[in-house]
Amino acid sequence: MMTRKLLCSVAVGALAAGPAMADVTLGYLADLSGSTSVLSGESSRVAIEMAIEDFGGEVLGEPIELLSADHLTQADTGASIVREWIDVEGVDVVLSADNSAVGLAASPILAEAGIPFLHGASTSALSNDQCEPLQIQALMDTYGLSRAITVPLVESGNDQWFFITVDYAFGQALEAAGAAAIEEAGGAVVGTVRHSPQDIDFSAYLLEAQASGANAIGLATFGSWQVAIAKQADEFGMELPLVPYFLGITDVESAGIENLQGIRGAVQFYWNENDATREFSARFAERYGRPPTFTNAMMYETVRHYLESVEAAGTTEGVAVNEAFRATPIDMIRGGTTTVREDGRQIRPMLIYQTRAPEEVTTDWDFFEIIGEADADSLLLPQDQSTCRLFGEG
Amino acid sequence: MFDINVNLILGQMVLGMVNGVFYAILSLGVAIIFGLLGVINFAHGVFFMLGAFVAYGLLQFFGLGYWPALILVPMIVGALGIVLEVLLIRHLYRLEHLYGLLLTLGMALAIEGFVRIVFGPQGLPYSMPDNLRGAVNLGFMFLPYYRAWVVVAGVILCFATWYVIEQTPLGAKLRAATDNPKLVQAFGINVPVMLTLTYGAGVALAGFAGVMAAPILSVDPSMGTNIVIIAFAVVVIGGMGSILGAILTGFGLGILEGFTKAIYSEASSTVIFVVMVIVLVTRPRGLFGKVG
CATH class of the missing domain: 3.40.50.2300 (Response regulator)
Structure with a gap:
């Protein structure tokens, strides 16, 4: 467990530092060291990796690249990472930002760049005053x-x-x-x-x-x-x-x-609810040593649906992917589906x-x-x- | 906003006293280390955290519960302090205080980061000893036996430490050694060893506080980060290097904080720093600082 955690952090460093030449680049922005990192952090990154692997590791014939970075629960840090990802890495979607202040800071930057923002912040401001056409709330709002x-x-x-x-x-x-x-x-x-x-x-x-x-x-x-x-x-x-x-x-x-x-x-999700959640949780626990939290599960569902949407749209272009994302219902791990309302809020x-x-x-x-x-x-x-x-x- | 309820205020002040015990024990260690070694020990909060983690480790891996931990943890944490003093801190005694502060701050960040990598940022469970479960009715509140124990143990520890330093021949040598190390060395006393042991004892106090905190606070890598800032404020208010000042100010500020929680809770996290500002402006040496 100890060694694996150590290896994981090394891997994050390598991923964040390496160049991203792939055509489909996902940016996972999260608290990787502070108090919220227990619930999401490293473990949600594992959930995202699972979603990518389950999808076959590539979409539209291109490998899927996952960047990750620690926003340190600071809005300005989060915002500058997002800017760098847009300008340097050519990121196609930004995930999580599991802190209201960071989410609120990243939102206008991504909206202006036309990049989908599938966020894990809970504040309902992001589906009210600060709702954006390409912005979807992965977690339940306040x-x-x-x-x-x-x-x-x-x-x-x-x-x-x-x-x-x-x-x-x-x-x-x-x-x-x-x-x-x-x-x-x-x-x-x-x-x-x-x-x-x-x-x-x-x-x-x-x-x-x-x-x-x-x-x-x-x-x-x-x-x-x-x-x-x-x-x-x-x-x-x-x-x-x-x-x-x-x-x-x-x-x-x-x-x-x-x-x-x-x-x-x-x-929103409990690992021991039914056979489907237990099956998913067993696979997750194999990688992370414990069953998934609700935030882990939400990231998995969201990323899987995003990749399906890219495939359906035939492009990573934000507007088209967003349209596809909203056009089809999102499969829930526990069975059944949810849909996205105009304001980006999932109905679940x-x-x-x-x-x-x-x-x-x-x-x-x-x-x-x-x-x-x-x-x-x-x-x-x-x-x-x-x-x-x-x-x-x- | 300003609700007045006498029972509530009394209750809050009793609870404040409990927190005051933690402030006092931590500040005491900071004051001893600064007073005798001239090092502003920013790593103190980390030793407090390590105290709780070592207690967890003893229980998890050796089946040793709270009471053995109370004895063993200060020894283990103190030993770690001694190693760090020998390897790192002692090289800075001749330099300005600022260098010691920077070194210990760096140590604190590194140790906290290491603990976070090994254990993760998640809190660890640590149960209360069974024989201290339950509460006593004080008339105006139920005081858990555990908190009463914390107050008793804390007060005894603080005053025993004060007694050793201020009233015994050993304490006198220590104080002399910091005042004029060369002279004391000439009397055949091994000053470097004495200073090393002092650092060990100072951080052992923090380790002890960590064990006492484990059953009631969240045991996580950052648990010492905020409390050490308060400990420093206590030392500044009490007077840098004043042992008695640190103890009395620790208790006093704990009670003041509790009182503020009862009156206007939003101000409770800042009241200590407001006092610090007032004391620094009106009496820069602190309430118990020696003039000279």
């Missing part, structure tokens, strides 16, 4: 994320919410959308704290949540912050349910299932899960029990509330 679990919980009686929110664009957008969903469903938000990205101790906020009279704590945050919150909630014997919006199996592994048992949330459902008790986890990484599904349409921002200019154009 609107859908915030509704999938909130609405059923409010309806089942958890109607007084307290938010612990990471104090930047993603957290704030998620909290705002979550609060709107709660109020719409008849609940109320009784308190909010914004934590700084530097925070490591959250016990004070948990105490405040307890004092607020809330009966659910919404976690508009993720990664190591969420892990620390879960550990500390358990330490304080909190009985209030934590409601994560962005929880991956990797986070559960870090926090320990004993600290996260019995929690309900929603996720989410799975409602409950985390297992430690003694129920009989297979490694099998932390979730799927207990329901949030219907795709209920997660989609209604067209009349959207600020995307592309509606009605085509």
Whole structure:
């Protein structure tokens, strides 16, 4: 495992440095070293490589080249990498940019260059004010994320919410959308704290949540912050349910299932859902040592569909590929298909899960029990509330 | 915005005290190393992180739990510190402080990067010792036994360290050796060894704090990055090189931070730095810094 990780990083370096003369060049821009890299990072690159291999390694008779680079979660770094890829490497599509600020910075540059941007940022700004004709959201946006679990919980009686929110664009957008969903469903938000990205101790906020009279704590945050919150909630014997919006199996592994048992949330992909996901996950685990997270699965689906679209369009030219991408439904690993709306948002459902008790986890990484599904349409921002200019154009 | 709830404020201040323990132990190490060696040890946060990772390693590979880790980890981390002092840091004692800062910053980035390559950026699980699970009702809050233990152990450790340095013959030699190494050497004391051991002891403190943090914080390669900045602010506020200043300021700022969380949480991550600015402007030597 150790050696492989080391080799992988060497390979990234080599790929990023090498010249790209191939006709089909994919640029994977991601956080490869920071906190979000656990969920995507290196592992999503493996998922993309799988998609390329499954496709046969070439399209239109040309080999497929994959560039990858670390945006370091900094918008300006991300933007300059994208510019270099356009000017020097002749990139045909840019993937991921799994950070809202980086996604928002890369979007206008790629739009101007006419290059498709299949992004992994969650902010709904990228399918509203900053929607672009060649831009497609591979992950659920903050609107859908915030509704999938909130609405059923409010309806089942958890109607007084307290938010612990990471104090930047993603957290704030998620909290705002979550609060709107709660109020719409008849609940109320009784308190909010914004934590700084530097925070490591959250016990004070948990105490405040307890004092607020809330009966659910919404976690508009993720990664190591969420892990620390879960550990500390358990330490304080909190009985209030934590409601994560962005929880991956990797986070559960870090926090320990004993600290996260019995929690309900929603996720776009779960590796142990059915035979198809298990088959894919076994192949993925062979390469990466663990089952895929939802972001890994989304990158795989998106890249596979992109390559099919290039073949269908007979060219890598952005507009034509984009047209083909949107014209055919995207196959989901779990079975069934999704389609892309004018604003670039994929119309897809989410799975409602409950985390297992430690003694129920009989297979490694099998932390979730799927207990329901949030219907795709209920997660989609209604067209009349959207600020995307592309509606009605085509 | 300004909600006043006495129970909440008291609770937050108690929790702040717990964080204050971590600030105090880390700042204490920074203050000792600066005070006695003149090195601004930017690698301190990394030794804190290594403390937690070594504790994880002992559990994972040798089945040694929390209590043995509390003894073994400071020794292992301290030994690593000694190796680095001998190989790298001691060559810079004659130069300005800035060089030591640059070297230790480089060491910190390299070690953190190495840990990230080996373990990945993902957090590692570390469970709480079973005999410290549960909580005590203080009337205004439930205080987990573990946090109470952190406070007790931290206070004892801090004051024991202070006592050794300020009140014992060994401490007196140490202080003399930093003031005038040549003279102390002339008395037959091996000053370089003494300084090496001091560095080892300083980082061992960070390792100890790392073990104490492992059950309650996220154990990941960057866990020391932010806390070391606070430790430096504490040392600056307390007075560079002042041992007692570092301890008292660590506790005090932890409590102040907790209080701010209760009143206006958005300001809690900056309040320490606001205090630092005020202290630097009005009393540049720090609250407990010696005049001279």
